[in-house]
Amino acid sequence: xxxxxxxxxxxxxxxxxxxxxxxxxxxxxxxxxxxxxxxxxxxxxxxxxxxxxxxxxxxxxxxxxxxxxxxxxxxxxxxxxxxxxxxxxxxxxxxxxxxxxxxxxxxxxxxxxxxxxxxxxxxxxxxxxxxxxxxxxxxxxxxxxxxxxxxxxxxxxxxxxxxxxxxxxxxxxxxxxxxxxxxxxxxxxxxxxxxxxxxxxxxxxxxxxxxxxxxxxxxxxxxxxxxxxxxxxxxxxxxxxxxxxxxxxxxxxxxxxxxxxxxxxxxxxxxxxxxxxxxxxxxxxxxxxxxxxxxxxxxxxxxxxxxxx
Numbered sequence: 001x002x003x004x005x006x007x008x009x010x011x012x013x014x015x016x017x018x019x020x021x022x023x024x025x026x027x028x029x030x031x032x033x034x035x036x037x038x039x040x041x042x043x044x045x046x047x048x049x050x051x052x053x054x055x056x057x058x059x060x061x062x063x064x065x066x067x068x069x070x071x072x073x074x075x076x077x078x079x080x081x082x083x084x085x086x087x088x089x090x091x092x093x094x095x096x097x098x099x100x101x102x103x104x105x106x107x108x109x110x111x112x113x114x115x116x117x118x119x120x121x122x123x124x125x126x127x128x129x130x131x132x133x134x135x136x137x138x139x140x141x142x143x144x145x146x147x148x149x150x151x152x153x154x155x156x157x158x159x160x161x162x163x164x165x166x167x168x169x170x171x172x173x174x175x176x177x178x179x180x181x182x183x184x185x186x187x188x189x190x191x192x193x194x195x196x197x198x199x200x201x202x203x204x205x206x207x208x209x210x211x212x213x214x215x216x217x218x219x220x221x222x223x224x225x226x227x228x229x230x231x232x233x234x235x236x237x238x239x240x241x242x243x244x245x246x247x248x249x250x251x252x253x254x255x256x257x258x259x260x261x262x263x264x265x266x267x268x269x270x271x272x273x274x275x276x277x278x279x280x281x282x283x284x285x286x287x288x289x290x291x292x293x294x295x296x297x298x299x300x301x302x303x304x305x306x307x308x309x
């Protein structure tokens with residue numbers, strides 16, 4: 001399973017405007033179905049900042065810092081006011097006053113509108129809570145949460161500290177959700193399906209021990225104990241080289257469980273396995289037997305050659 005295998009995001013209910021930050025900053029007009037994209041990076045950063053702090057007053061000074069950093073123009077408050085005016089003209093539903101001007105700053109009111117961040121947070125939380133008792137349902141919810149992502153969070157809009165911090169927070173939540181999705185998939189017996197995705201994740205996030213942990217479980221359940229132990233050694237070398245530390249206790253415990261063939265590593269919830277999962281398990285076992293046979297043939301050939309010499 002990879003992120004590319006996930007279903008398309010479910011549409012928001014009819015007529016509801018949605019502010020989207022999980023990818024490019026876009027306003028989805030619920031009435032027309034159109035996507036409204038602010039034309040410039042400062043406009044997108046301003047809208048994203050107001051959405052992140054929807055319902056909160058943001059001071060002029062804080063917004064100026066977000067857009068211009070420590071080099072604001074001489075007329076920064078007037079420039080900010082001009083950007084706000086352009087945003088007001090862009091946003092849908094003219095009967096609703098999205099952005100209020102107050103003596104000390106600006107405030108965005110969502111009203112009946114929603115955000116993709118709120119949808120993602122809700123689905124991810126529900127899915128992670130369901131993993132221990134109903135991993136199949138959990139995987140469905142977590143997949144729906146991840147399908148909302150259309151690229152890096154706040155893509156092309158990370159200009160100042162507010163958007164940068166929020167993008168980092170959302171990326172961490174995305175990785176936690178991915179970890180839970182793969183954990184749920186393993187609990188459903190889909191270990192043969194998740195190996196390639198976890199291999200990519202360990203390459204993309206080489207310091208994140210949980211992905212190594214999940215990959216070791218997937219390999220072990222597929223009859224590939226030696227490869228699972230090899231993953232631990234790869235993680236250990238990376239952590240020592242980059243951070244100068246050994247793997248943490250959770251990953252070390254997983255290595256020892258694999259080494260000792262702990263019964264705790266067997267697939268839970270066997271009654272939930274579907275036919276496709278059983279076929280994947282059988283295929284993985286056949287592939288392992290073929291590798292074992294090739295290894296035995298190499299050893300027999302080497303032994304015969306040594307006797308001949």
